[in-house]
Amino acid sequence: MTAAADTLREEGVAGASARVIAARAGVNQALIFYHFGTVSQLLEAASRQAVDAAVDYYRDRFAEVASLSDLLRTGRELHQRERDAGNVAMMAQLMSGAAGRDPALASAARYAMSAWTVEIESVVQRVLCDSPLAEVADSAGLARAVSASFIGLELYEGVDPEGAVHALDSLEQLAVLVDVVNDLGPIARRALRAKLNSSSSARRAELRSAISVSDMPGA
Amino acid sequence: MTAAADTLREEGVAGASARVIAARAGVNQALIFYHFGTVSQLLEAASRQAVDAAVDYYRDRFAEVASLSDLLRTGRELHQRERDAGNVAMMAQLMSGAAGRDPALASAARYAMSAWTVEIESVVQRVLCDSPLAEVADSAGLARAVSASFIGLELYEGVDPEGAVHALDSLEQLAVLVDVVNDLGPIARRALRAKLNSSSSARRAELRSAISVSDMPGA
DNA sequence: GTCTATAAGATGATAGAC
DNA sequence: GTCTATCATCTTATAGAC
Known part of the structure; x- marks a missing residue:
């Protein structure tokens, strides 16, 4: 599984064949099919392990984040560390491989994104709860956007x-x-509220009428 | 080239083999090597063509963008249109394929990103020049960040x-x-200036000393 | 330019010895 | 569990007929 993860990180999905991975692990190619069924399923298992380890490592650190500047500092550290570890590259390869309709890779990609966004979301929510930003920031969506952007x-x-x-x-x-x-x-809170009432509610009204829900507050 | 682009979009790099592409185009597989040398070079040519067409289409539209809300509206429209056309998926596949050290795909990915960021950068720069945001926004980096995030x-x-x-x-x-x-x-401009002097200059000072440049303005 | 035919190799996967 | 040996299949790429 280590060899599989490393190969995925360094050679990409295209280069992650059973023979290449087995050679890296110093074992025979047939073992992959004996233990994991298919190459994709090996990649799935390997990436789950790597993601679990990485997220576990950061859970404690995330718990200590109390302010927005804390979050930015931790975020910077996390990005650099995970980049060096190659986990972001691994996730990118899983996701692009999943686009070729590979169910195991798709499942692995979903798992990885979910594992990260769950953690990130709770931190973002905690940090932003008493900030004027809470008015416009949806922590769930934001966590996903941040992960995807990386x-x-x-x-x-x-x-x-x-x-x-x-x-x-x-x-x-x-x-x-x-x-x-x-x-x-x-000051910002008031300005944000004003903006939200003028611009965003118009768009929301469109959406609501589109899905034929008519219980919007009187304009 | 159309068949190559479509295959790349729908099946990903992994599924974009000479035979699959040729079958889609209704021609023989050998023609690909006759005309383009390798499959990667065909994918490169095809993606360049697609990117050029897409960017050309948006050049006029970008030129009309004058305000920040214009930019957001155009951005939303662009995202939806390009998503439907599958060009973003194509770029994603090029970039992940390039990670497997394929020089032609890497070149294609570089070209695509460059083509988009050049256009986006000029719009961002124009829109932000007389906004307080110009204080913190680097249009070149921002254009790249936006493209990569998409x-x-x-x-x-x-x-x-x-x-x-x-x-x-x-x-x-x-x-x-x-x-x-x-x-x-x-108000925002003043607050931004204050922030920049207190937090960001400290980080910049670290950077400068790290690269041993000592001509920073007196603190 | 387009085709057929074919080389030379990589790939996923299985059968069976140990 | 791990190996060797082997399968059918797919891959890129070339040679040569038309």
């Missing part, structure tokens, strides 16, 4: 390393924006 | 469609945040 950035890094660093830097700069709104407190 | 979200969508919609919704909600800071104008 997958994309990892793939981008494989293709244009300097560009990816550039992109990450600019996202960090943008985090200052969140900090500012947070610090602005009641 | 790649990740596309892959995620293939694995968990409802979750991906959720993630996109929450990003749209978060866009209201940007709107608010924009509207707050001078």
